[in-house]
Amino acid sequence: MPICRGTRPARALAVTFVLAVALALVHPSAASAASIRLKVWDFNACDQYGRNFPDCQVTPTQRASAITSSLTSFSPGLVTLQETCRSTFDMVVGSLPPGWVGYFFSTYTTTDSRCQSVDHTWGIALLAQSAVLTNPGTTLLGTETSGEQRTFLCADVTVTVGMRACTTHLTSTSQAGAASQATTAANLVNQWVAANATVVVGGDFNLNVRQCSNTNVATGLGPWYSGTFGHGKVRCYSGTGSMYEADHYRVGGDGIYDEDTLGDSKVDYVFGNRQHVNTDFDGDATSSSVSDHDPLRGWLTVHD
Amino acid sequence: MFSSLTVARPKTVAGAALIAAGVLAGCAQPVDSSGSPIDGLHACPAAGSLIGVFTGQEATPSPGDGPAVQGYDTWALDLSGAVRRLTHDGLHLGGVISPDALNVYQLRTSGRVQGDSLEAPNEVERLDVRTGRTTTVARLPGIVDLAVSGDGRRLAAAHTVQAHPDTGLDVNSVAVVDLSSGSVTELARASDVAPDLYSAVTQVALSPAGDRVAYGLAVEVRRGVVVNTLRIRELAGDSDDVLYTAQGTDFLSDLAWSPDGATVVAAIRHQESGDDVESPAHFRTLGVDVTAGGTSLDEGFAQDVSMRSADGTTLLGLAPASDSHGGAHGRALVSWDRGQGVSRPLAIDHGAAGLSVASCSYR
Numbered sequence: 001m002p003i004c005r006g007t008r009p010a011r012a013l014a015v016t017f018v019l020a021v022a023l024a025l026v027h028p029s030a031a032s033a034a035s036i037r038l039k040v041w042d043f044n045a046c047d048q049y050g051r052n053f054p055d056c057q058v059t060p061t062q063r064a065s066a067i068t069s070s071l072t073s074f075s076p077g078l079v080t081l082q083e084t085c086r087s088t089f090d091m092v093v094g095s096l097p098p099g100w101v102g103y104f105f106s107t108y109t110t111t112d113s114r115c116q117s118v119d120h121t122w123g124i125a126l127l128a129q130s131a132v133l134t135n136p137g138t139t140l141l142g143t144e145t146s147g148e149q150r151t152f153l154c155a156d157v158t159v160t161v162g163m164r165a166c167t168t169h170l171t172s173t174s175q176a177g178a179a180s181q182a183t184t185a186a187n188l189v190n191q192w193v194a195a196n197a198t199v200v201v202g203g204d205f206n207l208n209v210r211q212c213s214n215t216n217v218a219t220g221l222g223p224w225y226s227g228t229f230g231h232g233k234v235r236c237y238s239g240t241g242s243m244y245e246a247d248h249y250r251v252g253g254d255g256i257y258d259e260d261t262l263g264d265s266k267v268d269y270v271f272g273n274r275q276h277v278n279t280d281f282d283g284d285a286t287s288s289s290v291s292d293h294d295p296l297r298g299w300l301t302v303h304d
Numbered sequence: 305m306f307s308s309l310t311v312a313r314p315k316t317v318a319g320a321a322l323i324a325a326g327v328l329a330g331c332a333q334p335v336d337s338s339g340s341p342i343d344g345l346h347a348c349p350a351a352g353s354l355i356g357v358f359t360g361q362e363a364t365p366s367p368g369d370g371p372a373v374q375g376y377d378t379w380a381l382d383l384s385g386a387v388r389r390l391t392h393d394g395l396h397l398g399g400v401i402s403p404d405a406l407n408v409y410q411l412r413t414s415g416r417v418q419g420d421s422l423e424a425p426n427e428v429e430r431l432d433v434r435t436g437r438t439t440t441v442a443r444l445p446g447i448v449d450l451a452v453s454g455d456g457r458r459l460a461a462a463h464t465v466q467a468h469p470d471t472g473l474d475v476n477s478v479a480v481v482d483l484s485s486g487s488v489t490e491l492a493r494a495s496d497v498a499p500d501l502y503s504a505v506t507q508v509a510l511s512p513a514g515d516r517v518a519y520g521l522a523v524e525v526r527r528g529v530v531v532n533t534l535r536i537r538e539l540a541g542d543s544d545d546v547l548y549t550a551q552g553t554d555f556l557s558d559l560a561w562s563p564d565g566a567t568v569v570a571a572i573r574h575q576e577s578g579d580d581v582e583s584p585a586h587f588r589t590l591g592v593d594v595t596a597g598g599t600s601l602d603e604g605f606a607q608d609v610s611m612r613s614a615d616g617t618t619l620l621g622l623a624p625a626s627d628s629h630g631g632a633h634g635r636a637l638v639s640w641d642r643g644q645g646v647s648r649p650l651a652i653d654h655g656a657a658g659l660s661v662a663s664c665s666y667r
Contacts, residue, residue, distance in 0.1 A: 043581065050448045050506065051421035052376055052397050052413075054361070054657035055633050057607060059522070061530050062553040062575050069580035083420060091528045108419040112446060113464065113476060113504035116522050116530050122419055146418045172370040172420060206370040264629040265371035287632050289585040289624065292372075294631070 033304050036160035040246065040270045040298035041076035042202030043067070044169070044262075046291035047085040047122060049114050055292035060116050063290050064091035071096065071127070074297065077159035079127035080167035080202030080270075083291075085115035089125050101133040102126060103155050107169070108148040123151070124167050124203075130157035139188055141181035142171055152185045161276070161302045163198040170206045178206040179220030186223035186241060189273070193242045198276035198302055201243070201269070204293070208265035210258050212236035226274050232257040243271035246298030247283025259285040261294045270298030277302055340385065341620055341639035341647040345612065347383055348664035351405035354433055356381035356610065356661035357390065358622065359398055360654030374655070376422070378410045378431070383665070385637070385650050390431060397425050398449070398658050402456045403563070405662035406433060409459055411447050424448060428461060428481070442481045442488060448505070454512025454563045454663065457483055462505040462519060465490065476504040478517050480539060494535065495543055497523050506532070509559040509568060511594075515539050518547075518568045520556035532556055534570055534592065547592050548599060554588070557607045562616030563663045568592040569616050569642070571609045572601075584632075585624055591616065591642050602643045610661040617641055618666075622659050625649055 045063060046056035058066070064087075071079060071092070081089070089104045106121035115122060126133070136155040143149050154166035168185055170178040182205055192199050207220045212231050221229065225239025225248070233249050244250075247270070249257040261268040270283060278301035285294040345355055360379040363371075375394020379387050390408065399410035411425035424446040431438050446464030453459075459481040478491040497503050507520035518536045521544075525531050532555040535544035550556060550572060558571040572588035579586070587604030606621025613619075620639050623646075627634035635656040636649030 048421050050504075051424075052361075052374075053421065054359075054635075054655050057557060057657070058573065059530065059532075059553070059555045061528075062555065062573065063581075065553050065575060066579055066581045066583070069578055070582065073580060087528065094528060110419050112418070112424050113448065113506075113522075114419075114421075116502070116504060117524050117527070118502040119527075144417065146416065148419055169420075172372040173417060175368055175370055178370060206372055208371045260629065260631070262371055263631070263633070267371055286582050288581045289583060289632065290581050292633065295581055 034161045035301065035303040036077065038078060038159055038161070038200065038272075038300045038302045039074065039076040040078045040080070040200060040202055040300065041071065041074055041295060042080045042167075042268055042270050042298065043288075043295040044082040044204045044268060044291060044293035045084045045088065046293060047083050047088050047114060049116065050112065051114055053292050056290070058290040060085050060088040061091065064088045064095070066290050067092050068095040070295065075129075076297075077129050078157065078165050078200060078202070080165070081125040081127070082167065082169035082204045084123065084125055085117065086119045086121040086123075087115050087117035093127070096127075099129055101128055101130050101157065103133055103136050103153070105138055105151060105153045107151050108146070124153050124169055126153060126155055126157075126165055126167055128157040128159055128165060130159055133157050139185070141168065141184050142177060144171065144173070150181050152188060161198055161304055163200050163276075163302065164192050166199065166201040166203070168201070168203040168205070170204065172206045175207060175214070175216040179216040182207065182220035183223055190223070190242065193273045193275060196275065198304070199273045200300065200302070201271040202296070202298070204268050206267050208267055210260065210264070210266045224271055230258070242273045242275065244274050244277050244279070244281045244300070245283070246270040246272075246281050246300060247285065247296065248281070250279060250281065254282060259283070261285045261296055262292060268293060268296045270296055270300070272300040272302060276304070339639075339647050341637045341650050342383065342385055343647075345383060345665040348405040348662055351433065351662070351664070353382040353384060354380050354405050354662075355383050355665040356659060357399050357401045357408050358652070358656045358660070359396065359658045360387070360389070360656050362394075362654065364394060372420075378408060379654060379656070381637070381659075381661070387652060387654065390433070395422075397422065398447075400450050400452045400660040401662045402452055403454055403663045404456060405664050407431065408433060409441065409450060409452060411450055424464070428459065441483065442479070442486070444479050444488070449508045451508050451510045451559070451561075453510040453514030454561065454565070455514060458510060458514030459483060460508045460510045460517055462508040478505055478508050478519055480510070480514070480517065489539065491517065491537060491539075492542055494521060496546075497521070501525065507556050507559040507570075509561040511561055512563055512565045518559055518561055520559060520570070522555070534559070534568070534590070536568070536594065547597075548590060557587075558609045560609050560611050560616070562611055563614045563667060564616070566593065566595055567616035568594055569609055569611070569619060571604055571607055571621065573607060574604075589619065589642050600642065605638050605640055605646045608657060608659045610659045611663065612639060612661060612666050614663070614667055620659060620661055622652065622656050623649060625651060627653065
């Protein structure tokens with residue numbers, strides 16, 4: 001039994017479709033340019049069970065389950081995690097369906113029971129809905145007194161568009177130190193940007209962009225942002241970088257910018273370089289019952 | 305109203321808990337009562353208005369610190385519901401109040417930062433609340449929890465005895481401190497846990513006479529699978545009675561032993577199927593009849609619990625609440641009877657955790 005029958009309007013649509021295909025063939029470069037509305041999920045997981053953070057008193061097992069559920073419901077193309085146990089990362093990866101790839105880098109080997117595992121490694125991680133993850137690399141940004149290594153972790157993934165995906169967790173004990181580390185990472189990113197790469201970065205920079213007149217914010221985040229930035233619509237700083245931040249003010253945005261991600265501070269960011277990201281970026285810091293940080297959802301239209 | 309489930313044999317609770325979870329999931333929400341959580345409490349002799357303590361956090365005063373840096377101190381809970389700071393160095397990560405409310409036993413950290421958190425406390429201090437004088441009671445590595453016995457004569461500390469970060473085979477145990485002699489008794493590792501498995505004591509409570517220890521033990525039975533149990537051990541013995549095994553990803557977030565000795569209460573951090581990081585926290589209240597061995601599982605309202613009745617029927621806890629900037633990271637004091645509704649919340653904030661209420665305020 002036929003489901004539908006041809007009519008004059010249908011035939012007209014068919015002719016239009018053929019013409020559109022023909023035009024596309026005449027301009028093959030336009031047809032081959034890949035683009036995606038990339039969803040990025042950045043989360044400082046605060047895998048600190050038993051430590052001194054009352055908002056983080058959830059075991060790695062429960063935290064991993066919650067993260068997996070969040071990834072399943074939001075379905076981001078790229079995930080950037082900080083303060084996560086290797087055991088938590090492994091449980092998340094083990095619970096995700098085929099099509100995900102991930103990479104964990106230990107920045108510190110714990111001497112306490114936060115990870116509830118024989119594996120005491122703890123650090124930062126990338127996850128992506130990509131066929132492969134290649135060329136992982138790390139850059140040491142600084143070393144804490146405890147030996148914790150502040151690291152910029154990057155890898156190549158393809159979420160429709162090929163990109164260099166990165167994450168980091170900068171020092172929390174000194175804003176000047178965080179600014180210096182942010183500048184070092186920005187210089188690295190700028191090399192890839194200069195080579196026409198698509199770069200997407202999610203991380204905890206421990207610099208509060210909601211605060212104006214802060215020298216460390218200016219020096220640390222200035223090399224990242226393209227154009228004016230800071231304190232939502234106020235935009236009290238001038239950026240010299242190439243990046244759009246997902247929750248940054250823009251004309252035509254949702255009206256809520258630089259939403260706090262830790263207490264009343266915004267220290268977590270999702271960046272994409274403007275050479276390969278459209279101006280319709282968007283961000284939303286939600287809430288969490290398993291971490292003192294709120295997850296940051298970023299939407300970036302990324303293109304080749 | 306949540307219904308209770310009582311079973312006779314503690315070691316069969318695992319299956320019963322699954323049934324209870326199903327029963328609980330289908331129950332209606334309890335009706336909140338309108339009373340204050342501290343209604344009915346009274347002042348303790350010679351302790352002024354002090355009835356309890358908790359650990360609070362405040363931003364550090366150094367402008368060069370990042371936004372994540374916080375200091376931790378012991379705070380007092382007064383009979384009026386007012387709170388005030390008892391320590392001011394930002395280095396106190398936990399504490400319990402003595403039954404007569406005259407002393408606070410508190411955990412002090414070195415202040416060293418290890419993997420973005422403060423080093424686990426290695427010192428137990430006694431703070432005389434009348435004089436403000438602080439003395440060292442014991443030095444133990446890696447303390448994660450502290451309890452005081454109902455007679456006020458002993459402390460129990462869950463702590464790391466020896467760490468092997470290269471293998472992860474930490475030996476976590478409980479140390480019991482006799483406050484009159486200063487002697488420390490270390491409990492041996494649980495005999496039913498294979499020596500090659502990672503295990504950690506997470507919570508501890510002491511019986512009124514200090515002769516029995518209730519503790520929470522997490523064991524990684526295989527990679528990615530951690531089993532959390534509630535156990536009781538005679539101080540003079542070497543084997544545990546396993547009273548409860550948490551189901552799924554649930555775990556014991558706090559323990560308390562009733563002053564009459566008959567009941568151990570545990571706060572359970574419960575996770576519903578499909579809960580994500582944005583889901584609100586869920587709690588259960590586990591009651592264990594230490595004499596008869598029965599258990600009950602009811603709705604809970606807080607991650608921390610402290611008794612507010614001698615028989616352990618009525619509890620106080622710190623519940624999640626909205627915070628001053630519209631987030632969900634505030635804290636409120638609540639009270640509830642096991643199996644009943646919860647009181648009106650009393651805002652505490654300051655990142656409050658680890659509530660301890662003196663039994664003299666309700667006995």
